[in-house]
Amino acid sequence: MQELFNEINWAVIAPFLVIQAILLLVALIDLFRIDKTNGPKWMWIFIIVIVNIIGPILYFIFGRRQ
Amino acid sequence: MQWITLFQKELLENWRNYKWIWVPLAIVLIASMDPITSYYLPQIMEAVGGMPEGASFELPDFQPSDVVMMSISQISSLGVLIIVLMSMGTIAGERKSGVSELILVKPVSYNNYITAKWAGLLVLVWASLFLGMLSSWYYVNILFGVLSFISILKVVFFYGLWLSLVATVSIFYNTLFKTPGLVAFLSIATIMLSSLITKIFGQRFEWSPNNISIYIKEMLVTGSVSADLLATALITIGIIAVLLIGSIFTYKTKELAN
Incomplete structure (x- = not known):
C-alpha cells in the first residue's frame, strides 16, 4: 500500500483533490x-x-430549495 | 434591451444558486475521472489484488483519442444527467412558486423570457463542457500522449451541440409541465428513447444527433471533419431551433389558457 502511495504522481491527483475540496x-x-x-x-x-x-x-441538486 | 436584462438576471441567478461553481466542477471531475483511472489501472488492479498467481492481464494500449472519447462517454451519461437535473426547475420551478407570474405581469415578451432562460442555460453548459474537456486534454497530454488543442476545440464544438440539444429538450418540457421531477424524467426518457430508435433503425437515422459522438471519434482519428459529422451537426441545430420555437409556442398557449 505504501508503495502504491509513493508511485502516485501527485501532480495528477492534486487538481482532483482541490476540486473536491472546493x-x-x-x-x-x-x-x-x-x-x-x-x-x-x-x-x-x-x-x-x-x-x-x-x-x-447531490446537495446542490436535491438539498436546496428552489 | 429587455432580452439583455433578462439574460443578465439569468446569469446572476445561476451564480447566486452556485450553479456556476458546482456544474463546471462536476463536469471537470466527470471528464477527468476516466483518463486518470485508466492510466492507473495496473496499480489499481495490483492494489485490489484477487488476481491468481502468474495470471497476466493484457492491458489495452490507449491512444489519446480513445481516452478523450472515454471522457465524452462519461459526459454522455453522468454529464447529461447533471444537466437535466440542474435545469429541471428553471421554468417549471418558477411557475410553481409564482415567480414567472411576477415577471410576466410586466410587459415582458414570452419570446424574450424563454430565449433568455435558454441562453443562460446554454452558456453554463458550454462553459462547463469547455472546462471539462480542457481538463481531459490536460490529463491526456501528461499521461497518454500529445493531442492538439485545435482537435479538442473541435470536439467541444460538435459535442456542445449535442449537450445544447439536451438542454433544449429540458427547456421544452419545462414549458409543458410545472413539476420539476416530471420534467427531468421526461427529458431523460426522451433522450433514451431517441438513442434506442437510432440504434434500432440505424440505417434510416444515419444523421441522428445521437450518432454525433461516433462521428466525433472518426474526426479525432482521421483529423478531418467528415460530411456525416457536418450533416449531423446541422440536423442537431435544426432540431434545437424547432424545439425552441415549439417551447415558446406551448408556453404562450399554456400561460394564456391559465
Whole structure:
C-alpha cells in the first residue's frame, strides 16, 4: 500500500483533490447560510462530508430549495 | 434591451444558486475521472489484488483519442444527467412558486423570457463542457500522449451541440409541465428513447444527433471533419431551433389558457 502511495504522481491527483475540496466547502458554507433545506440539515451534513464527490452535488441538486 | 436584462438576471441567478461553481466542477471531475483511472489501472488492479498467481492481464494500449472519447462517454451519461437535473426547475420551478407570474405581469415578451432562460442555460453548459474537456486534454497530454488543442476545440464544438440539444429538450418540457421531477424524467426518457430508435433503425437515422459522438471519434482519428459529422451537426441545430420555437409556442398557449 505504501508503495502504491509513493508511485502516485501527485501532480495528477492534486487538481482532483482541490476540486473536491472546493465542492465540499461551498456546499457546507451554503448549508450553514441557508434557512431551510429539503429534509433535515444534519442529514445533508453527513451526505456532503461522507459521500465522496457526489455528496456535494447531490446537495446542490436535491438539498436546496428552489 | 429587455432580452439583455433578462439574460443578465439569468446569469446572476445561476451564480447566486452556485450553479456556476458546482456544474463546471462536476463536469471537470466527470471528464477527468476516466483518463486518470485508466492510466492507473495496473496499480489499481495490483492494489485490489484477487488476481491468481502468474495470471497476466493484457492491458489495452490507449491512444489519446480513445481516452478523450472515454471522457465524452462519461459526459454522455453522468454529464447529461447533471444537466437535466440542474435545469429541471428553471421554468417549471418558477411557475410553481409564482415567480414567472411576477415577471410576466410586466410587459415582458414570452419570446424574450424563454430565449433568455435558454441562453443562460446554454452558456453554463458550454462553459462547463469547455472546462471539462480542457481538463481531459490536460490529463491526456501528461499521461497518454500529445493531442492538439485545435482537435479538442473541435470536439467541444460538435459535442456542445449535442449537450445544447439536451438542454433544449429540458427547456421544452419545462414549458409543458410545472413539476420539476416530471420534467427531468421526461427529458431523460426522451433522450433514451431517441438513442434506442437510432440504434434500432440505424440505417434510416444515419444523421441522428445521437450518432454525433461516433462521428466525433472518426474526426479525432482521421483529423478531418467528415460530411456525416457536418450533416449531423446541422440536423442537431435544426432540431434545437424547432424545439425552441415549439417551447415558446406551448408556453404562450399554456400561460394564456391559465
